[in-house]
Amino acid sequence: MNRRIRKYPSSAAVAALLLLQALLPACAPRAMTPPPEDSAGLTIDLPPYTGKKQVLAVLDLQNLSQFDDTRIGRGVSNMLITALVNTGRFTVVERNEAALKKIFEEQKLGVTGAVTPQTAARVGKMLGARLAVIGEVSEFGIRKTSAFVGVGGTKTITTRVVVDARMVDTETAETVSAASGIGTAGTSTSGVALTFEFGTAGFDETTIGMATRKAVNRVAETFARQAEAKQTTKEEIRK
Secondary structure (H helix, E strand, C coil), rough: CCCCCCCCCCCCHHHHHHHHHHHHHCCCCECCCCCCCCCCCCCCCCCCCCCCEEEEEECCCEEECCCCCHHHHHHHHHHHHHHHHHHHCCCCCCCCCCHHHHHHHCCCCCCCCCCCCCHHHHHHHCCCCCEEEEEEEEEEEEEEEEEEEEECCCEEEEEEEEEEEEEEEECCEEEEEEEEEEEEEEECCCCCCCCCCCCCHHHHHHHHHHHHHHHHHHHHHHHHHHHHHHEEEEEEEEC
8 A cells, every 4th residue: 555645844835835925915905805784873763754844055074084185075075965865854955166166265265174154154045045064074084903813914994984063054153053973884904995985886885984974874863853853842832
């Protein structure tokens, strides 16, 4: 009977193999694994509403995050518009870009710069809105990264988005409501990948997209509950 002789790799070969495996993640594409199932906060959860809808104008949010990208303020404000409409409590007027640019130039502000309540009131009134929404994206991006684990070099990344928003009365320039939304989502990856392609399916499927959706939904729900409470109070006073 012929015996098969099993050849074991030398210590030098093992060392070379381990070194190659350690280097591979750095050279490979930085693709994230699918986010874990975490749907809490990704949809608006409010009871049915049949009351009067408030008319809003939503201005671009100011980007105060660590990413100097003009798409962030506009992208998050567009997501907030969708969330506010989905509450069933608000009607959002269309933005008039030419008129907005003129007003911002007069106020010596960039289109995505800091907007005062007075400027917001003027813009909202010009657009025919009773209220104007302004605010900031205070945080946008990676919040926490764990150490690499295993030979493959995977690690857990947590993204976090924080949105602070205020409603301004267009007649008085008074801030009548305020809301903050925090959204987080995590995944495992061998690299870091962020995308700012707002409004696309690809963005919504990323951890930063999920975190953003949660944050804006939280803001929209807070505004909706505040508006409904005020509406109820007015009706009780009439009675």
